[in-house]
Amino acid sequence: MFLTLALGLLISQTTPDTLTPPPLIPLPVTHVRAYDKPNDDGGAIVVEWELSPMDSLITKYEIFRLEGSPDAEPVSAGFVLRGTTKFEDVGVQNGKPYYYFVRSWLNSEYMDSEITSEPAIASAQWFHRGRLNALIILVFFVGVLLYFLQRAKSGGELYIRRIAGLEAIDDAVGRSTELGRPILFVLGLEPISNIATLAGLAILKRVAYKAAQYGTKLIVPCFDPVVYVAAQEVTKEGYTEAGRPDLYNEGDVFFLSYDQFGYAAGVDGIMVRERPGAVFLQGYFYAESLILAETGNSIGAIQISGTTAVTQLPFFIAATDYTLIGEEMYAASAYLSKDPLSLATIKGEDLVKLIFILLFLLGSILETISLLTGADLHFLTRFFTTY
Amino acid sequence: MSGMDLLFTWIAAGLTLAIFSFLYRDNPFYKFAEHIYVGSAAAYWFIYLWFFDVKPKLIDAWISNTGFERYILIVPAFLSFLMLLRFIPKVAWLSRWAIAFTVGMGAGLGITGAIQGYIVPQVKAGMLPLWTGQWGNSLNYIILVVSTVTTLVYFFFSKEHKGGLGFLAKVGIMFIMIAFGASFGSTIMARISLLIGRLYFLFHDWLHLV
Known part of the structure; x- marks a missing residue:
């Protein structure tokens, strides 16, 4: 019994030493080269290499950067997984020379590649x-x-075909006038730099012009502060061109809210209280589109919508009387003005x-x-x- | 749940019900919730724009930058100042400069962005082989090419949509409507998930029924 225990102890102490293989040292990657990332604004160097012959066993590749000379202190630029042959170092400064080497890791063992022979210098390019x-x-x-x-x-002579949604603008303003109700114009949620907003402003000018001719009140609640200022200018211009600047009321074009659903709640409130005869939804819209269009529908207003938002167009088509689809909106300015x-x-x-x-x-x-x-x-x- | 949490849950539930009450008709509860929403949103965005735009991008940037990067900030500051001149009627027209700058910049960026981001990739994606050796694939590609071409024909404004052109435009609008129908369905599903979220808040967080 004692002999068996002693033998067992001896085996347990000797077995690990005799069975543990020597640590596997990875082979390095080869042909490491670094160059300035092309077609960029600088601040980036691309490092490329050929995979280690032991790539399938490699844990990761670590890329080291040496600033100024190959003898400089190496700094880790980042890691990539095995099978990767490219790394983009974005931690560099333009105009400074950098050298690189790649460390192949296999668990806790590693092997470094040779340092790149030529320095890489990041720079910005004027043209992509x-x-x-x-x-x-x-x-x-x-x-x-x-x-x-x-x-x-x-x-x-320049001919443009008939666009039903734009033809209906004058009718909608006329109907609103006959009913003795105001007109509501919503310019969407995007800033003035959005092309759909600009197209909406062009339509607003026409609506303001017609509203001034008929003496109908025009209400324009705005989402974006800059659009609000532009809407005031455009509306004023429309009234002036119609020869009725006296009818323009600055308070009818106002900033409502910069919050999407706060704005939707506000416009809905205006719709049910002011009960406009015509509602124009022209601009770029998001999830509030159906809320606005359905409320406009519920008060019996004639609605003309237009947007380039592909996800919102189906709601406008379903809930409004006329819809300007995408580019029809862009054509609005030229179509309405008939300017050659x-x-x-x-x-x-x-x-x-x-x-x-x-x-x-x-x-x-x-x-x-x-x-x-x-x-x-x-x-x-x-x-x-x-x- | 702490006392404050309980209080805010009741406030949120009350405001949710007040907004939902619009489904019946306009009423004082909806008006109350609407005005709170619009007012609090204005306050929230004022603070947000100050701390995430004006302060870091103008004031802090002015303090921390030097040279060109510092003095270029004079341009947006000056344009912002022009916008404020709207409060002085005699020089209010100067605010148009800032608007003109924004519109010009937006149009310029829009043109290059549209060409690079939409036109070039879309044209490439539309150049598909009409016969691949497999019926299913080929039919799919033919539909894609025909729908793209006929949709473009629909947006052709220079000629009246009559005869052959009219037929192609009708096919185009048919494809557009099919695409809109699919988009309508998927968006409605997303909206229903929003409704479920709100109902879950009412029945779980507020009433503890589910």
Whole structure:
């Protein structure tokens, strides 16, 4: 018995030493190179390497940065998981040289790669070469617009088809006047830098003009403080152009709230108390769209809505009488003013749309031929690739 | 639950019911809740804009920065000052400069943003092979190409939608309405989850019934 215990003790003490394998030292990554990140505003260096032959066993790769010279004190720039061959160091300053090496970790053991032979210096680039396609499209678009503007100046006829929602504006103002009720105009929740808000302001000017002609009260509760100031200016201009600046009441265009549902609650309150005959919802809307449109519907007002918010358009289509869908809103300014120069911009947009339709069809045909024959005809999709 | 928590739960529940009462008709309870909401939101946003915009981006930035980064702050400060001139009727027109700057900047950024963010990726995504060797995939791609092209035709303003163009525009608006129908359904589901959240607050946090 004693002998068995003693033997067991001996085995338990000797077994671990004889069975524990020596620690596995990882092989380093190779071909480490560092370079300035292209097409950026500086402050970033890209480090690339080839994987360690033991990559499947590697725990992580740690990237070290040496500022100024290869002998400088290394500073850890970050970690990446195994299988990764690239790291973007965003902790660098422009104009300073940096050297790098990569440490391959295998549990607590590690092996360092060689230090990069050439320093990397971060710098900002003025031009993003990957976005050359956007520049070409922009220049082309501007060229087309300038052509149509020139044509408009020389007196060429510019036809724009009928847009039902915009045709209904005058009727809505007229109906409100007949009922002896005010008009309510809501400009949405986005700031003035949003194109939909700008389009809404263009429609507001027309509504103000008509309201002034008919002597009908126009109420404009605003969400954004800057839009509120712009709405005051635009409304005043509409009244002045109609020859009735005396009817303009600054208090009818007011700031309501900068909170989404606080604003919705406020506008709902105005709707049920003032009972406008016409409600215009023109701008960029979010979840409050249906609350506003349904309340407008419940008071029996004629409603003309318009937005570029794709998620809110279905609610407007369901709950309002007329809806300006997306680009119909953008066309509003030119359509309502009938100004040849504004109409020229619509013509230019249409030509660009036509070209894009042809590009879609051509691109699809080329992709089909490429797939069926194996020929490399992907130049159009390559041109439209964003970086 | 502490006494304060209990008090605020009752206030929140009361205000929720007051807002819900609008479903019946406009009434003094709704008016009360609406005015509290609008007033407290104004106060909240005043504090928010001061502590998250004006103070850190203008005052603190002026103190902590030097050189160009400091003096460039004069531009937004000056434009903000112009907006305040609206209170002085004789020079109120100067506020238009600030508005003009914002509108110009928004339009400029909007053009490049739209080209890079929408037009270029959308055109690329629309160039799809019309035959891939599989019926399902091919049909899917054909629908995508046809719907994109016909939708663009619908937004063509230079010609009356008659004849062939009118037919394509009708197909386009049909696709638009199908997309809106799907969007309507999914958004309604999200709204119902908001309603459930509010009802859960009433029945769980307030009444402890669920």
